[in-house]
Amino acid sequence: MKNLPKKADGTLGILIPGLGAVATTFIAGVEAVKKGLAQPFGSLTQMSNIRLGKRTENRFPKIRDFVPLADLEQIKFGGWDLYSDNVYEAAKKARVLDAGLLDQIKMELEDIKPLKAVFDRSFVANLDGANVKQANTKHELAKLVMDDIENFQDANECERIVMIWCGSTERYIEPSGVHSSLENFEKGLRENDPAISPSMIYAYAALKLGIPFSNGAPNLTCDIAAMIELAKETGAPIGGKDFKTGQTLMKTILAPGLAARALGIRGWFSSNILGNRDGLVLDHPDNFKTKEVSKLSVLEDILQPDINPELYGDIYHKVRINYYPPHGDNKESWDNIDIFGWLGYPMQIKINFLCRDSILAAPIVLDLALFSDLAKRAGMSGIQEWLSFYFKSPQTAPGLRPEHDIFKQLIKLQNTLRHIMGEDLITHLGLDYYQELIEAL
Numbered sequence: 001m002k003n004l005p006k007k008a009d010g011t012l013g014i015l016i017p018g019l020g021a022v023a024t025t026f027i028a029g030v031e032a033v034k035k036g037l038a039q040p041f042g043s044l045t046q047m048s049n050i051r052l053g054k055r056t057e058n059r060f061p062k063i064r065d066f067v068p069l070a071d072l073e074q075i076k077f078g079g080w081d082l083y084s085d086n087v088y089e090a091a092k093k094a095r096v097l098d099a100g101l102l103d104q105i106k107m108e109l110e111d112i113k114p115l116k117a118v119f120d121r122s123f124v125a126n127l128d129g130a131n132v133k134q135a136n137t138k139h140e141l142a143k144l145v146m147d148d149i150e151n152f153q154d155a156n157e158c159e160r161i162v163m164i165w166c167g168s169t170e171r172y173i174e175p176s177g178v179h180s181s182l183e184n185f186e187k188g189l190r191e192n193d194p195a196i197s198p199s200m201i202y203a204y205a206a207l208k209l210g211i212p213f214s215n216g217a218p219n220l221t222c223d224i225a226a227m228i229e230l231a232k233e234t235g236a237p238i239g240g241k242d243f244k245t246g247q248t249l250m251k252t253i254l255a256p257g258l259a260a261r262a263l264g265i266r267g268w269f270s271s272n273i274l275g276n277r278d279g280l281v282l283d284h285p286d287n288f289k290t291k292e293v294s295k296l297s298v299l300e301d302i303l304q305p306d307i308n309p310e311l312y313g314d315i316y317h318k319v320r321i322n323y324y325p326p327h328g329d330n331k332e333s334w335d336n337i338d339i340f341g342w343l344g345y346p347m348q349i350k351i352n353f354l355c356r357d358s359i360l361a362a363p364i365v366l367d368l369a370l371f372s373d374l375a376k377r378a379g380m381s382g383i384q385e386w387l388s389f390y391f392k393s394p395q396t397a398p399g400l401r402p403e404h405d406i407f408k409q410l411i412k413l414q415n416t417l418r419h420i421m422g423e424d425l426i427t428h429l430g431l432d433y434y435q436e437l438i439e440a441l
């Protein structure tokens, strides 16, 4: 008999570096749902069902009734930001949710005040806040974050903690020597190595305490050998990078469909305008580069031009993001896709997605928090590839091609849940009982 994960008893603390548009929309959303003011649409842990057993068994429980997840009532929130606005003020400034809704949960949101951030302008040049920690070394900064975590855990009597990076996108960096082992990384912390970013300091602090860490931005953060080593050592689950929302969500829905029908693609031009603080940060070329790399890998991995050169060998893929303040958080994206079919005849697809970035991201934060907590209780440490479903640029074991196809990602997620609970995996073959059904006619 398989060991089932421990029950989710007690309080779960969700700690978030970066209390901006996504984080405040997430926190306010959970508070609104708890009060019965709205529904958690977009969240698999709250809304979706999972099939168990054969199709003839008709078993489709809600995911949250199938696996032991923390209940929304058991959650406490905390976080860090370089701006000192509490979550109510920050949510108002983000202008994602209506003031009328925010006022009904004002007290709960005002109680959540950002702790002082670990911040370094050399990684995010377009921001400059005063709510920032001071210390002589990056190692001391990591210690201060660990103190914050432990104080939060004591003050809120939390049984367990998870951390999710919802901070701004940091400048593009490539993995280097300091990231290549835990020993080098810890030496780098003590010597203030410039290649250690603030997000890595938070991740290090969490993992050192055995706390699950997920990365919602495209920064390297926990996608380096040093963090993988640390996560294994302390038994902490990790996952990243970059929440899959908006345009990339559409790409990973549409591209697998075109590839499934062996339709060719000549070009895919993606353009976005957005006007929130994220857009302001991404207006800087060094920060845009981090996002661009994350967005570009998607098509290549789904279409595999190396093994399908006739269909995808010549594809021209371009992604543009433009800062346009009047749109605020309501990002607008256009995609022009040049495809070809039978005998090479060309066709075009145009997508104009009028999306709401943080509305799409908030349920992802909730699911990642609950699932990474489940993973920890199920004894699963290190990279959680089954959570690729939520990321634009999923972290995988070194050398493995990430899976971007959203449908394969969903199958993997659901089968992992079945595996955790000792249920049969579903292959969709069904031959074993298909014949029985026909014979019974």
Ligand SMILES: NC(=O)c1ccc[n+]([C@@H]2O[C@H](COP(=O)([O-])OP(=O)(O)OC[C@H]3O[C@@H](n4cnc5c(N)ncnc54)[C@H](O)[C@@H]3O)[C@@H](O)[C@H]2O)c1
Residues within 6 Å of the ligand: 017, 018, 019, 020, 021, 022, 023, 080, 081, 082, 083, 094, 117, 118, 119, 120, 124, 127, 129, 165, 166, 167, 168, 169, 170, 198, 199, 216, 217, 218, 242, 243, 244, 245, 246, 276, 277, 278, 281, 356, 357, 358, 360, 361
């Ligand atoms: N909104 C989406 O749909 C979406 C999708 C994928 C990824 N993301 C990523 O999620 C992150 C958050 O997006 P957002 O729209 O909430 O942006 P935002 O600018 O509204 O919020 C980010 C917050 O992080 C804070 N911050 C920056 N560096 C920090 C640090 N070192 N420590 C603590 N706080 C720090 C900023 O002050 C800001 O309040 C961004 O990196 C974004 O690229 C967002």
